[in-house]
Amino acid sequence: METELELFKDSKRTMLIVDDEEVNRLLLGNIFSNDYNILEAEDGEEAWSLIQENKGLLSIVLLDLMMPKMNGFDVIKHMQSDPATEQIPVIVLTSEKSMEVESLRLGAADFISKPYDMPEIIFARVDRTVRFFEHKQIISSVERDELTGLYTRRFFLKYCELIDRFHMESEMDGIVADIDQFGLLTEIYGNSVAEGVLKSLSDVLHIYAGQHGGIAGHGEGDVFYLYVTRSDDYEKLTKDINERLRADFPNANIHVRLGIFKRESKSVGLVDVFQYAKIAGDTIKDDYQTSLAIYDQQLRETTLFKQRLIHDINQALETEQFVVYYQPKYAIKGERPVLCGAEALVRWIHKDFGFLTPDKYISLFEQNGLIQLVDRFVWKKAAFQVKDWENRFGFTIPVSVNASRIDLFDPQLSDTLTELVESAGIEKKNLHVEITESAYSEEQETMINAVKKLRESGFILEMDDFGTGYSALNLLGLIPLDVLKLDMSFVGKMHLSPENEKIIEIIMNIASVLQVEVNAEGVETEEQLEKLKTMGCDMVQGFYFSRPVSAEDFEELIKKEQEAGK
């Protein structure tokens, strides 16, 4: 730690003795000369200039009060005007009883009465003060963020509490500031520029907080907090931020988004205040046109709804509010379409909200990892369903299930699925695993290895939503695949132009080169079906044959297939 090194030059701490009487300086110096490097000043002015020169070095100042030029009280006042000198402890030297309390009141750490009886006691008293302040500094160095000088999150929240306690009547707003694509900024411009951006932003926030009866804090990475008195117009703040960043970093396009929570009632806890502010800010993530978002009623309802869903998920799984639906897949190579499999899709019949469409909860659960619970539930249901149909119809319907990004990060994934198929008593090849292209956008290697492991173990792998993400073609060569699921948007647009058709043909060609089957999703008309057939598509799913149906309804499709096959 830099400060520690500075404090103990030559392994001794440094002390400044300020007294206009040489005898007094020498007497005190004699007490401390073995343990401290001693600086001397004979008046207030000399003292103040030595303090400024040595502020990083001084452990303590012993200060006489009555001196020519500048007296001791004025030295203390000067020291208090600069944060760097404010934290140096001062011990007042006085022969006046009345000055003892007065000096403490003005901010001295302690006093020593003249004449200097008992050198041992003086030494012990000074040394104790030095150590006490060093300890306090260690604590306060955690209180302040090293880079920006703002409060760390923990202390920021503590000080917010104090503001609440002493300014009950003030209306306060919580603000969270985030920098869009901060990681990218760091990658492009390097660490020192990124740190510079953080410092510039923290400057603006610090000044704003000072002007608006509040405080500023720095959380993780690029997250900043403000707790300030209510304003109806935060445009000025965004303007200040943008102007400062443009001035300091003219070549970088930096977007800072502010999420604001107007705290109408102190019954909303501080942690929630900043969580809501963050939620508001995140709604304008990467929207470079907008810098300000206020947590409003609508956002409040959405958030409450999401919290409710998160809260309800375990109970929902236990009470089978989640139901697995199956959408049939048909092989279209032969004379007639043949039922060749199904995709398992989850449905949530919420006990209060009724049927919830997947867009309400899938991405929410993907964000917080709860999707794993849902995925596992579906895997299990699907695996046992395959077995059930085998038993009752003597007919094997391979079912594909979704594996989310987070599942692929789970090193146990392959083992979990293997155990599952074994306990259900089905073959691995009858439980297909669908992964989405977007799962590969980050940490490709981990993802690819997870997929390889699954396939080597015997599972069939399907790539879902093919063509909607990026780097798809690039990835095809790297990932072992069995089936490519052509996203429904391709089929939907197929009739619009010959080019659209051409693209599908190209994908078919690539698939055949890679010896991968193609499953076209979203087939709704006979025309689409015929087209795909002529292009060499292997199988289709879509409303033309059937929407996703319950296991019970699916059995009708099995029976129909068995009839047709006779």
Place this chain on the structure above:
Amino acid sequence: MNEVIEKARAIGADIETGLKRCAGKEDLYAMLIGTALKDRNFEVLKEKVLAKDVEGAFEAAHALKGVLSNLCLYPLADELDEVTEVLRAKELPDEKDMDAIERQREEYMKIL
């Protein structure tokens, strides 16, 4: 025992306490006695009293009192204590007191 200190004791200094404050270092104590007796504030005090500058005189007397009591140079230190209190009360010390200071200081000066 250092000669200066012995002589100071003869005048009235409490050399046991004085030495203690110097952590028992006789050389240091003897040196500080010399420094104290040559303190510029003796002259400042005389000038300020003559000029009837009570505040200035108080500061000088106060400083001297501090130094001399630190070194336990009695009865000179007591004399300054008295004058300091008079000045603190915004009054000028009378000539008798000022003479006493001068006389006792001279006596101490002889031992150096």
